[in-house]
Amino acid sequence: MHDVIVIGGGIAGLSCAWKLSNDGLDVLVLEEKSVAGGNIRTEEHEGYRLELGPYSVLGGSETLWRMVEELGIEELAVRSEAAADNRFIYRDGRLQPLPLSFGGFLGTRLLSTRAKLRLMAEPFVRNGARPDDTAWQFFVRRFGEEAAMYVMGPFVSGIYAGDPKLLGARAAFPKFYDFERTSGSMIGGSIKYMLAKRRRMKREGIKSRKGLFSFEGGLGRVTAELAARLGQRVLTDAPVESVSHEHSEFTVEAAGGPYRSRALVSAVPPTAASKILERLVPDIVRPMEAIPMAPVTLIHWSQPAGTGHIPPGFGFLMPRHYGLRVLGTVFASQLFSGRAPAGRELLSSFYGGMLDRQFMELDDQQVIDTLRSEHSRILGCDLTRPEMIRIIRYPGAIPQLLPDHPERMEEIERCLARHPGLVLAGNYLTGVGVEHAVASGYNAYSQVRGYLAEAGAVSTERAQA
16 A cells, blocks of 8 residues: 555656655556656667757746755756757748847848837737637737747747647636736736746745756756656556545556555546546546647757758747748757767757647658758758658647636546545646646645645644655
């Protein structure tokens, strides 16, 4: 009998389990794959250092950095190279840099003069926030159609691999939505928010960080560190089939099981969670399966360095109306050092998403041919065949938070209320970023700790430690 079983060994499940184990609780993590970490893992391949998911984390990710400090690995953090500030969006046959200053904004060719004037008028646009706004409706209303098409649209593709005309503004971009709802302006609301955050962080003694970061050895160092701290509490190659509950005990049917616990955390994607919990919570299946998952094909590939074809920067994003299938490409070896052998450049391209689900069906040669053809056009040169190429397919990579997502989550919470001790974690709850995943793990930890204390399974003093 364990105190807690956590299903899923991604960063949400690992962060929750690590916090619980630090309280002296008997925790078991069940992970279906042969290694823990979920999509936040780093792989060494033919002399290249590849990220299997996100490449970096933001300096402003408060819960993540709190965890890093608690782990004692802050000194392993690595700030991105200066070139990472340069970002590009494809328009009219070339990569246009996103402006980094007001002067750059005035001179950019990314937007027409009319679009710039419309964007600068944002603080004076009427507050029209509605709960059922899509991201597209929101961005067009606040910034105009051209800016929505060439800036916000690619931004949505880069984060969600999604369709801005389907994603909900309130669910997918809650801060932006609240800026308009409470301040009547995105620009005005963001300024107020940043000033208030700065004052709060100073008052609470929270260290302020700016920019993008990874860690020595890659972003996977964080999940590897969590798994190492948990040690034998993480059981890999242990896919879960079902869950039941009787006499205040959860029973988890999984490879090597069954396993029993007083509390249970589901930290797997919504589709997997619905199948695992169907027997215990049949009403949860419908709202869980109503959360779409975008398919993504991630392609790591190489080119000779020093040719001048690849501009210094983070990478580029692609608007959806040019007939090019790439969502965006990260210039990985320019983002952090040590990512490619000497004389080579590492790039990481993302394809598929909600608007191109068929890309997942292409075979490897078709993927390579598409990659070379499109990037030769984008970069304005005849690219050589990649010396190294690694193709990773994720059929369900990124949750899509639709306009009614908050109501779906309320329905899910009502289902959970009938099963005390059952808690959810994951990046489909409130947002898809690494920060959201870690925050969900910490929130699940607090809920489980409180439940066990109330049930008398652990002492109140230990639960409040």
